[in-house]
Every structure is written in C-alpha cells, then in structure tokens.
Amino acid sequence: MQTEDLALLSGLKVLIVDDEPGALDVTKRMLSFYQANVIVCLSAAEGLKQLQAHSLDVIVSDIIMPHMDGYQFIQAVRNFSPDKGSDIPAVALSVLSEGEAQVKAIDAGFQKYLCKPIRFATLIGTVAGVAGINPGNARQ
Template identity: 50%
Template sequence: MNNKNLSLSGRKVLVVDDEEEILVITRLMLELHGAEVITSLTAAEGLEQVQTQRLDLIISDISMPHMDGYQFIQAVRNLPAHKGKDTPALAVTAFSRSQDRTRALNAGFQAHLSKPVSLQVLIQTILVWVL
C-alpha cells in the first residue's frame, strides 16, 4: 500500500462512536494518513461538532444509545448548508446485511462499511468522498 496515494493531509474528519476503543483506533489510523481527527462519544456531541467545525467527512457508528446513527445523520441533513448539511458521511457499523446498507444510504449516509473494516478499505472509501 502506497501511503503517498492515500494521504488525507489537510482533511478534517469527525468520528462518532460510543465505544472509546474504536474512536482511539480510528483516530490513530486516520492521523497516520494525515487527517485532522475530531472524535465524539455521542451523536449529540457529534451534531454539535458538525455545526461548529468545517468538516470534510463524518464517520459514524449506527448503534449508539440515546440518538443512533440514523437519527444523527438525519439531524445533520436537516441542518442549514452553512452548518454542515452536505458533509459527506460514512456509516461504519456491525449491521452488515443488505437491508442495513439500504437503510443507511436512505437515511443520508453516502457509504456503508461493515465492522471490522480494514484500514485500506476505510481510507479508499474516505478518499472517494473527499477528493
């Protein structure tokens, strides 16, 4: 894998997941490729970040307490454009059936990746949406 071709340098990515270990691992993987990473343990906190940061991409889990990933992305899509409405978003989730993928895309995600996702697949998918 050629790291030069997979650079996320200058890209700001929000990762939302209620599992701290996932946030740490994902942050490290993305930072190794040059991304600036913001993490949120809750969808509500993630929604605040979307509105206050100029993000290039959102990566969100689906299964989270209080507000799940579907509710989170629908809230993002209901924001004004200048507050992050059109920010590309990837669902990274243990829900891996075809109907889960369809539901994620219909909710407003641009892509659906099943956990565990390989670093190469994650980076390549991100690059599709940020280049």
C-alpha cells in the same frame, strides 16, 4: 487501493462519532496515520455540537449508539442548512452486515456503508473517495 501516500488525507477534517472508546481510538489512529485532522465524539449529540463548531470535510459515524443512533444522527445533519454542514459526505460504520442496514444507512443520508471490523485500506480509500480525493491526486 494503494495507500503508500501517507499524506493522502492531509488537511482533511474528519469527525468520528462512535460510543465505543476503543473503536473510536482505532478509527482515529487509522485516519491520523494518513494525516487527517480528526475530531472524535462519544455520542451523536456531541457530534452535532462539533458540526456547529467546526468546518468539516467528512463524517464517519457508528450506527448502533444509545440515545441517538447513527441513522438519527445523519438525518439531523441532513436537516442542517448547507452552511452548517448538511452536505458533508458521511460514511456509516456498523457491526450489522450489509443488506438492509446498508440500504437504511444510505436512505438516511450516508454516502457509504462499511462493516466493522474495517480493513485499514478500505477505510482510508472510502474516506478519500467521499472527500473527492483521488489517490493519484492527493490534496496539496
């Protein structure tokens, strides 16, 4: 994927949930570089609150988190009503290798699964893809 269009994610509202401040910051910087509007949360519980407070386009969530993991988080999101965000596309991030963890994430309600560390272009392309943005047809 070519990521030459720095406005590729312009206007896209993305919620990032990750209990690791460093990983949260890196993911935010990557998405913000392509002009996404980013809301960050250090816990799944806070992510659920932000979903109630904002109209969002994409969720990017870590899997391994204390208290409520990413699987539980996305299942809670999918139990919301459509007007509260049950159908928001979501990308799972994890240090767990693909395979069983990927199948579990998709079964739980994520559309895509990415392994950390994430390549910049892969994250941007995946977020654009789940949001329905074609790099050749960037959002206006």
